[in-house]
Amino acid sequence: MDKTQTSARPEVPHLPARDAGALFAEHALLPGGWARDVLLRWDAGGRLVCAAPGSDAGDAPRAPGPVVPGMPNLHSHAFQRAFAGLTEYRAQAQDSFWSWRDLMYRFAARISPESLQAIATWLYVEMLEAGYTSVCEFHYVHHDQGGRPYADDATLSLALLRAARAAGIGITLLPVLYQASGFGGRPPRADQARFIRSTDNMLSLLERLAPATRAQEAVLGLAPHSLRAVPPDSLRAAVQGLTALDARAPIHIHVAEQRQEVDDCVAWSGQRPVQWLLDHASVDARWCLVHATHMTPEEYAAAARTGAVAGICPTTEANLGDGIFDMPLWLRHGGRWGVGSDSHACVNAAEELLMLEYSQRLSLRQRNVLAGSGQPQVGTALWLAAVQGGAQAAGRAVAGIAEGQQADFAVLDPRHVALAGLPAEAMLSAHVFASSRGTALHGVWTGGVQRVAAGRHALHERAAQEFVAARAAIIAA
Structure with missing residues (x-):
């Protein structure tokens, strides 16, 4: 295991007693x-x-x-709530996800444990007021502002657990494995130093967080950030290590969010991101494919067959100009899905469903696109499907009123x-x-x-x- 780890035990944040x-x-x-x-x-x-x-x-x-x-929120980067609204100006001739990301990195460099807890506590309060009752926290800011591990390597993860406990929201904590700045294991950039962990170090962190999550009735999983950020050998070792710790633990990964990502993956491997992932990893119902915006019809069919959940974040995908997920095609293959608020430009379960349905209407020039065959009410069909898929992605018993x-x-x-x-x-x-x-x-x-x-x-x-x-x-x- 990484020698930057300390031997101190992480704080265990127990839940208060409850009544029937x-x-x-x-x-x-x-x-x-x-x-x-x-x-x-x-x-x-x-x-x-x-x-x-x-x-x-x-x-x-x-x-x-x-x-x-209650609606599970299957994709959250909590610290980005404090960043919302700060990039809605044109900084170059053509702004994109990638120019937004550079600004976000500058903001992430200034996060402290205290500010992260304050931001996450307010965010989780907002989520509850807006109908979310659990959250999958895709957590990738791990180290101090100089990129050095804290004396307690679990410091920022524990800040998120404390925030969830204070607000009363259920949490699936997904520490992020991040090692490279691009496909082929390119060295990380200086402004990614707070995110970087070795695979052994990540598995050590998961071992140390397990008691704290159990005490809080939280779920602990893993988030390989993306194929561009995690080399193949590390992805394989991390999934094997997680499975040894908990064979049911959820695995979330960003994939095929941007066209440039698809092009870069093809240049590296000769395959598109989803195609590569399905060919090189044992993707199953434990997995959440976050965004998966840019897939071929064959990828839609193959990914749906795995039982994985598509993690759709409609307001963030609109804010960043990602593109539109082909939900009718996904559903045609029996695909499961849920919604997340991701960068938190919007924090509202109903707003995500509205944006999802409206994006399909704009793309297809039809109305009431996502009504089910047995459920003509679009709001009801959307709500039930998002709850089911979100519960699966969270790995928690939150699949509805039953x-x-x-x-x-x-x-x-x-x-x-x-x-x-x-x-x-x-x-x-x-x-x-x-x-x-x-x-x-x-x-x-x-x-x-x-x-x-x-x-x-x-x-x-x-x-x-x-x-x-x-x-x-x-x-x-």
Whole structure:
């Protein structure tokens, strides 16, 4: 293992004790569709032990509006929330993902453990208020501002765990393996020094983080950053090492996000990125292929057959000019998918679904593209599919309102002007397509604990103030 590791044990952030509870919903969105008079009961561990339609309320409190499953956010770079809005100006003749990335690296160079925790805490509060109940944190800023490991090598990872615990959001922590600046193992750039780890060092970090994630009921996985950043031998060794630690641990990777990435991969290997990955790695249902924007029809079919989840980040992909994922083709092959807020230019589960559907409409010049054959309501079809795929990518029991799953759900606000007087299924569509989206949720629960009431998280004011202060300090630096 890398000798930069210290022998100190990482802090183990335990969860507080919880109580069993119940809620009665006149309308609830179950995995099979909308149901009436649903009694929800959960145990002290926050797992649903009852999700029974056609029930009496009994002594359970009544939900003020329709209940929908909480949305997993399958792709997050938390520190980038403080960067949102700072690049919306033209810096060169033609701006691109790559010019945006250079600016982002400059911002990442100034992140401290304290600022990361403040930024992530506010971000996770925002997520909960917007209907996300769990997050997959693709975490690649590992070292200090000089690129040296902290005395406790888990320092920044633990800051993210503390932020998730404070906000009350479920987390899948995905430390990122990053070793090269381009295909063929090109040496890393100076401004990537905070990201770089050897494979042995990464596996050592995972071993040290395992107790902390278990204590927090979090999931620990691995994120090989991309094929351009992780050479083939390292990718193979890292996946083997992770599997030895936990054969079910999720694996997330950026792939085929940009056309230049595709061209560079072809120049290096003679294959496109998704094609190369499928030929050289045992991709299966543990994997999340983040973006996968630029695939051939053959790649769509082959990738879908693996059972991997496509991690679609519609607002970030629009913000960065990535392109449009061909969702109808993916679905034709039985592909699974979920949504993430990625760079956090937008933090709203409904907004991602709206952008996803609208991008397909603009591309195909059709309406209601992603309604399912058995589910004509687009909002309902989108919500259920994104919950299922996001849960798979997270490796957590958050696949919807069903026995054995976490009691993670949101209650729509029936008094919101965009929702008032509508049937339950139309309320969800109005939340996605016809409201200001961030205001149409009344309450949010994770693990049976109410985190958001009347649209606000208890930490809203304090977390917002600490976020603003952290961002100001970074900009001043």
